[in-house]
Amino acid sequence: MPYVVTQSCCADASCVVACPVNCIHPAPGEPGFAEAEMLYVDPRSCVGCGACTTACPVGAVVPDTALSEAQRPFADLNAAYYDAFPHADRAPLAPVPPQRRLREPRPVRVAVVGAGPAGMYVADDLLRHPEVRVDVLDRLPTPYGLVRAGVAPDHQHTKGAAGLFASVESQPGFDYLLGVEVGRDVAPEELAAHYDAVVTCTGASADRRLGVPGEDLPGSLAATALVGWYNGHPDHQGLDVPLDHARAVVVGNGNVALDVARVLTADPDDLALTDVGDPALAALRGSAVREVVVLGRREPAQAAFTTPELIGLAGLRGVDVVVDAPDLPTGDDPRARVLRELAARPLDPTLPTVVLRFCAQPVRVLGEDRVRGLEVERTRLVVRPDGVARAEPTGATEVLETGLVVRSVGYRGRPVAGLPFDEATGTVPHERGRVRPGQYVAGWAKRGPSGFIGTNKSCAQETVASLLDDLDAGLLQRPAAGAGAAGGGGLAALLRARGTAVVDLAGWRAVDAEERRRGAAQGRPRVKVTDLAELHAIAATARPARPARRGRARLGRYASRREDDVAAVVAR
Template sequence: MPYVVTQSCCSDASCVLACPVNCIHPAPGDPDFATAEMLYIDPDGCVDCGACATACPVDAIKPHTLLTPAEEPFLALNAEYFEVFPHADRAPVAVVPPQRRLRDPRPVRVAVVGAGPAGLYAADELLKHPELRVDVLDRLPTPHGLVRAGVAPDHQRTKQAERLFRQIEEQPAFGYLLGVEVGRDVSRAELDERYDAVIWTVGASADKPLHVPGEDLPGSLSATEVVGWYNGHPDHQDLAVDLGHERVVVVGNGNVALDVARVLTLDPERLRGTDIAGLPWAQLAQSRVREVVVLGRRGPAQAAFTLPELVGLVALAEQGVVDVVVETGGADLPADTPVGRQLARLRSLPTDPSRRRIVLRFLTQPLAVLGEERVTGLEVERTSLQPGPDGTLRAVGTGGTEVLECGLVLRAVGYHGREVADLPYDPATGTVPSDRGRVEPGTYVAGWVKRGPTGFIGTNKSCAQETVARLLDDLDAGLVGPPARDAADLGALLASRGVTVLDLSDWRALDAEERRRGAAGGRVRAKIVDREEMLRVAVEARRERVARPRYASRPKARSTR
């Protein structure tokens, strides 16, 4: 009864260290670990101990007998990985690096800017050293970055990564300063003079433009904004998402495009119990959208979505939740690849005109967003694949055009980092240039701002570990700190600027209130989406905590004699 890794795997490799027989790969150190879409269990090596399932933060691992029909394809996918990369020549146990110790055990204080996965994994890695205290800052009153505001609401298992973040937050030397935008409320220099080192984990929150005429028309939006809207990100709650038309076109076919296509086509009842924001859910419940076309410039073999996401979509189509139509534009489906087989499976499924549908359309590129006052359509051109100078296949327009009538055009062609504070910035990649995370001694980066918007939640763990190793090198070499001022006065500085800063207890109170409101409606949580309300709820709870005596006097026990 081998165990099997399924769709919600976020590649953090926690299971690798738990496995007594080293049968989960690719593991850190394997050449393909950095680019892996998920990890796989070798069915021939697995001794069914279940340790990996306990270690997994997102419940991605199951014994094969407990797989649901939707998860069954993962049994073959796990086995197939080891047919291509046989296990026999691997080391018998996973490599566990020895715990490093600082040469000079003096107290060290590190600020981490950005409370997303990279920031929290960095904090966790730093807190393995008893000399270190870590303050994590975020511009929002809520932490957890894109796990809260990006991961799709129908992927609640993936959002269980927040349970792991909770454990990281509980460490005694961990602190939050939430609601603080570095670069606006406090400068980089003011942080630098208060901390031995600062790690920037601010993500990549902008989107790439299409560079076609009409993309600024009302009704032409970025998937980034729409994802933020339905996930309750306070910056995107006023977004005008017009769902009064039958067709939406999403340009780009990565996982974010599939997320948006699913959310726009799923029966709202399937989303009701999730953490989707309240008003967007109500709007989706009234939606007239019948079809979402997902455009890919290149062919099915070059599709940007990952295999686990495609398997999840196939399962929805098999269950009759939504129709998924594959239009290859004349290209052959890639034979003998797992993606090709999943697309062929989609093609073989019957469709039903009464159901909403997602069209995966390949070899098509956008030419112009059409409309006078708002979007009425998208002009597209067929493409063909030609080898570029470096040998990779590029999409080249064939001249054959058509108009897809639609009411919304969403661009999902990639995220891009913004310039932040006065850090060095590479506009081409949208990242802060660094040497394995070191910008200069005392200044470091991890996560999407370091390596660009690639990888999964867990990918940020090894990324943050690499960065923290550079920071520890610099501490050992005496290149950083001690700081000129005490970080303890940061709170007073921010208060003098009128910034309401939330700490861990405040976040716990806000979290509890969202869960309480959600439970009343049978939901995971009812997100508070207005920044002022978030602050109000947290501050009121703080007042109550302060007013409540820490140890309420208990009535004296009555004598039984």
């Protein structure tokens, strides 16, 4: 009974390490890891032990006998990977490197700026060292970044990664300073004075623009804002989302574009069983949208969405999917097969429709007081002398009547206070995560908006390795006198004295419990609190967390440490 990866998994490779027969690839260190759309189980070498299922933080791995009809294409997808990449020379077991130890077992305090997946993986890797304490800062009073406010509400399995982050929070030496923005509440130099090192993991929160006339009309929105709106992000709860027209157009055909299309065409009763934001749910119940056109400049083979997300769209019930392309792909790869199968399906005029339209690009957003339509131009794919295929305009245009245009053409990083910034790439310049000794970067701020949730794990490991190299080389300055003794506690006291409402770990747990309580009353995983004042009020009801006893909790995990080192940790 082989197991099958059934979605765009988090790709953090926990299952790779857990597998006793090394049948899950690409693994860390192999070509394609961190760039592959997902991980794949080799059906010929899988022994059906189920270790991968236990290790997977998002429940993506299931036995082939338990596949639903919509999941069955994933079995072919897993097998197809090994037809293309047989890996006959693989070692029998996934290598697990020995745990690194610090040369000098002194107390080390690190601030991680950004509580999204990148920041949480950085904290997890740092806390493998008993000497290290970590404070995770975020400008919002809630953690988890895009896992909380970016993953579509109908992808609750992917949001399961929050359980992994909750286990990181439970490690001794971890705390939050939420509701704190560097550059607003604390100066970068003040932050550096309180910690041995600072790791910035602030992501890529800006959206890329279309650069066409009419883009700023009411009804023309960025996907970053719309996704935040339906996910209950406090910054986007006042967003004006016109849903009074039968058609919406999403420009761009990546995974986020498919997310938007699914949410706009979903049955509100189904969404009501998720953690979708309440204001968005109310608006979607009254929506007139019956068709969402997902617009891509190039042909299906060059579409930015991943094959697992396409399979997920094809498996939806209650929604028609139309493929509008000059030519259907003829290859035998899984994406081509799914697109041909979709194109051959009979349509039900009573169902809402998602149109995957290829070889078309926006020219102008039409309207005076608000969006009334989108002028699009047909394109054709031309292979240039350098071998690169590019979409070129044909001059043939038409107008799509619509009241909502959503641009979903990528994210972009913003400048970070106190750090250099590359305007061309939207990232912080670095060398293996090192900006300079004492200042580091991880996640999208480091590598740009690419990869999956678990891609941040290997990214974090590289950055932490650079930090520890500098620590062992004596390149990190200890916190300033007074600040270092108190660590994050000293910074929290300083911030509170200034009137900053700081949410610590106990405060977040109070918010989490309240959201889950409200959700349980409605048969939902949680009901998100979207008002900042209410979030802070709930957090303020929390009892102070008891300090963790680091030494005793760590003895079993780090049994290989010398007894004198362990005793030194316990003594602290």
